[in-house]
Amino acid sequence: MRTERKQDLLCSFPAVPSDISEMMKGKKAKNFIVFLTNGNELFARGYHRYTNGELVERQRYVFAKDGFVRYGTDYNGKWSIRSEFREPVFCSTSYGGCFDNSYTALNMQAISKSCMKYSLAEKYAGNLLIEYLRLYCKHPNIEYLLKSGYYPIIEFAHGFWGGRGTLSVSSEINWKSNNLLKMLNLNRTEFFTLKGSEGYYEEYIHWRERFPKCKPDELLAMAKVFRFEHGTLKNFCDETGLKPQRIARYINENSISIYDYSDYIDQCKELGYDMHDTAISMPRNFQAMHERLADLINFRATEKSRISFAEHYNGRRIFEYSSGNLFIRQPESYEEIIAEGKILHHCVGGYAERHSMGKLHIMFIRARDKPDIPYYTMEISTDGQIVQVRGVRNAPPTKEVSEFTELYRVHLAEIFSKKEKKSA
Secondary structure, three states: OOHHHHHHHHOOOOOOOHHHHHHOOOOOOEEEEEEEEEOOEEEEEEEEEOOOOOEEEEEEEEEEOOEEEEEEEOOOOOEEEEOOOOOOOOOOHHHHHHOOOOOEEEOHHHHHHOOOOOOOHHHOOOOOHHHHHHHHHHOOOHHHHHHOOOOOEEEEEEOOOOOEEEEEEOOOOOOOOOOHHHHHOOOHHHHHHOOOOHHHHHHHHHHHHHOOOOOHHHHHHHHHHHOOOHHHHHHHHHHHOOOHHHHHHHHHHOOOOHHHHHHHHHHHHHHOOOOOOHHHHOOOOHHHHHHHHHHHHHOOOOHHHHHHHHHHHHHHHHHOEEEOOEEEEOOOOHHHHHHHHHHHOOOHHHHHHHHHOOOOEEEEEEEOOEOOOOOEEEEEOOOOOEEEEEOHHHOOOOHHHHHHHHHHHHHHHHHHHHHHHHHO
8 A cells, every 4th residue: 555545544433423433432441442434435533441431543554455554643633654463552561460462353244345344343253353354454355264164263462561472374385375275285185175164274284294295184183183293293103103193093983082092002011011912002992091091090000109299299289279269279199099980980090190290180079169180180281381181081171171271371480480480
């Protein structure tokens, strides 16, 4: 978009309708983006509402067929073209800990009345709507992908304090074409194989580049099981002697997580089993075999591990946590970890030895109203990362447990940040 055109558009901003203005009234601090039309272009005006109810316009945008532009103000009513396009900045640094550039979008229906009507903005699932509209201006053929179930949008975060978020697109897409198959670089067989699994497209291409002779369904199994973990697949193949497509198909068809299978390999090695025997590497009932090996290993627990358990107990108190109706505590004994696995029908018993030796941390998630009943089990790495959270029969976390886990993740980050500073 030419500079002269940008300057002309600055003088074409429509007024905000009175009903929209009423929606922005209030007392608490809040940010708004109001979408408007004037001709074919889409205009956006960004407002910040102070705690006293004062409303101040901070940012302006225009999206058109020939490009996009962002305008800023000097806070004295003078607007000018900004060379950098970015999400709106509403607050000044004087806000301290209350720095917040999130916003509520108003009058979204204006988008469908402008040249951006085919942008499918309603399908964008993130928090960077302005960035998404910019992306559509650059790549209008993104419409074909979104309509077909593909979501080639990548979000980047640049810092926290006054940080900015930006959107990019997949480098695997041929953006010069408007033909869907050519854009995706897929043949018809591959396209129909990925039907319903479009979310694995990037991973599918990743494995196709490494195993060009594999069939599409084999590549999709690798994508679903291993995502981008090339090293994990290689390790499984080395340990079992199986081909990549065969091990991926077995794990995928039996809905086995790579964490469980990796743990199973460790169990077999500890017990001296031959993983090149397919009866061992691909048991008919993986879960039953996994639990049986965990029981065998539990019986081999040594007095040394029990002593080590006690030595690490006090140090793990820092990991205990509570919020709302849930809390996290550490196991009281080696046997309690084994009992947890038996009650919830998962393999945490096989982790008791490593927990005792301080190679990882097992924590119990409990409900306040049922503090003694096993609910969910968590594994934490020695660097403070949550590796997995499992419920009964390896059930994934509920929404409540997921939200609680995210709070706990922040708590862990603070703990390990303090540890790093103390070590430094």
